[in-house]
Amino acid sequence: MSEDQEEKNSRNNNDESSETIEEIQSQEETVVEEIDELEKIKMDLNEKEDQYLRLQAELANIRKRNQKEKEDAAKYRSQSLATELLPVIDNLERALSIEVTDEQGANLKKGLEMVMDSFKVALENEGIQMINPLNQPFNPNFHQAIQTIPLEDGQETDTVVNVSQKGYSLNDRVLRPAMVIVAQ
Secondary structure (H helix, E strand, C coil): CCHHHHHHHHHHHHHHHHHHHHHHHHHHHHHHHHHHHHHHHHHHHHHHHHHHHHHHHHHHHHHHHHHHHHHHHHHCCCHHHHHHHHHHHHHHHHHHCCCCCCHHHHHHHHHHHHHHHHHHHHHHHCCEEEECCCCCECCCCCEEEEEEECCCCCCCCCEEEEEEECEEEECCEEEECEEEEEEC
């Protein structure tokens, strides 16, 4: 081969090498871009998956909260009615505490006792309990002290010695605290 031909071949090889290197570099850049794009897509996917899981947890919490609200509503449905009826019961108790001397008064008192018994049964059926803490320790969650008196023999400190007005609770909720006198 002649020198010219060798030189041509060499140039062709160099040109081919240059083209091959450029192609390889171009392919590498494309691969790097695709990898970058893939990483971005993976990050987006992870972010969306995290959002999805958080939304699922939030929906579960909403369902639980709604279920609890429904249960509470059913559990305390008679609260407002009971609160309205407590003064009526107090008045019936006052009427029953009056001494009667004639037969008509006795019959009227008997009728009031029957009404009071019906009220008590209806309240118990709804889960309403009377709070009558006589001779029990004072509990500010269930009792309201309206007066304190000095201790007498045999009494303990902070003991309820008199109940002025009975309290009532609905399940575990106090509708009205008992009005009490406490020994100090």
